[in-house]
Amino acid sequence: MSGIFSFFKATQPIPADGHFNEKKFNFLRWQTFIAMTLAYVTFYVCRLSFTVAKSALVELGISPTELGMIGSALFFSYAIGKLVNGFIADHANVVRFMSLGLLISAGMNFMMGTTTNALLLTLFWGINGWAQSMGVGPCAVSLARWYGNKERGTFYAIWSTAHNIGEAVTYMVIAAVIAGFGWHFGYFTTAMLGVVGMVLILLFMRDSPQSAGYPPISVIRNDPIEPDEREASVLKNQLLSLRNPALWTLALASAFMYIDRYAVNSWGIFFLQQAKQYSTVEASGIIGVNAIAGIVGTILAGILSDRFFPRNRSVMAGFISLLNTAGFAMMIWLPRNYYSDILSMVIFGATIGALTCFLGGLIAVDISSKKAAGAALGTIGIASYAGAGLGEFVTGMIIDKTAVTEAGKTLYNFHTLTLFWMTTGILSALLCFITAGIVARRHQLQQQALLVNS
DSSP states (O other), X not given: OHHHHHHHBOOOOOOOOSOOOHXXXXXXXXXXXXXXXXXXXXXXXXXHHHHHHHHHHHHTTOOHHHXXXXXXXXXXXXXHXXXXXHHHHHHBOHHHHHHXXXXXXXXXXXXXXXXXXXXXXXXXXXXXXXXXHHHHHHHHHHHHHHOOTTTHHHHHXXXXXHXXXXXXXXXXXXXXXXXXXXXXXXXXXXXXXXXXXXXHHHHHOOSOGGGGTOOOHHHHTTOOOOHHHHHSOHHHHHHHHHTOHHHHHHHHHHHHHHHHHHHHHHHHHHHHHHHHOOOHHHHHHHHHHHHHHHHHHHHHHHHHHHHHOTTOHHHHHHHHHHHHHHHHHHHHHSOOOHHHHHHHHHHHHHHHHHHHHXXXXXXXHHHSOGGGHHHHHHHHHHHHHHHHHHHHHHHHHHHHHHOEEETTEEEOOOHHHHHHHHHHHHHHHXXXXXXXXXXXXXXXXXXXXXXXXO
């Protein structure tokens, strides 16, 4: 049993020999970063394959209710697994931990292509959700181990675009395979891509600078570390991070942000059809713009935050949240106009991409011990998905309660719902600024302590 645990144990620090090779160090960082990002693209493909296979499964007799049951299995297991595996990732060799998760995910996709039994599909997809949660934590930990405070935002943002690339690969490549060769081969192709991603991890990722003979990144980049964080164990650092009030205000900000994120992703097309009388194709095209804008917005925000807010990105996140809410307000309150609705989704997409990056993980890594990056990300993750689930439930309930039937036709009144969506956006922005205040105060206390000790 001890052998199993030692396999996943993080690489122990190797003392620096005093001869720092910056060129080789940067080469290893880029090699690790590119392999990790490409592998996470395949993680996302393994997560979304069920989405493009739904129509084929319905034709085989699986009911929409059963499809909902299968899909929810991944959602719940992923949310819980993100917390649990985030804590484990801090202690783990991220190369081995992440590659195991991708191997299991690929295996479950292969199994999904072998049966049409709804109970078995639910079981396989639930296991896949847990395996998927073994990907995001190690990535956050790796970014914390390899990149300093003044550069992490840029690389975290670039890595975050793996979500969008994974979606594009799924909706184009996997969908084309299903259309041409059937749903079986769609899952088998997904499984094959997962194995390719696992090989990339094992061949090219490195666990940490220490595993390559370098000192920790905090030493290389001269990042400030509190003495109790430096001397404490990983578990102690995780507990210290949980005592940080900024982590909890950030978690609430992310939860409210996720409500609006999934308001557009889950209900945006429905809203545009019912409130502005767009066709399905028109509404889908408008909402689809936000995914493309998200790539640009995420990378740009990451670069700017490194330049202007490396020690307190929550300030920037607060202003982005206000801009995000303004873009959403344009869509739901302006009269129907195709071009203004497109513009609203460009604004919303660019800002929601940046917020998903900032609130969904980057700031949590910034304000926590780098030994507890996975735990911080897991805490934010479960709060975010709890917010998404709550928002989904409340949105559906409000739509149901405010709808009226006249002459056999259902009419929807979105006034109450839009107020709910705007309120959550404003609350998210407010909590970002509160988080910024807490972080600024902690930095001030750290500086005072350094002056006293000197």
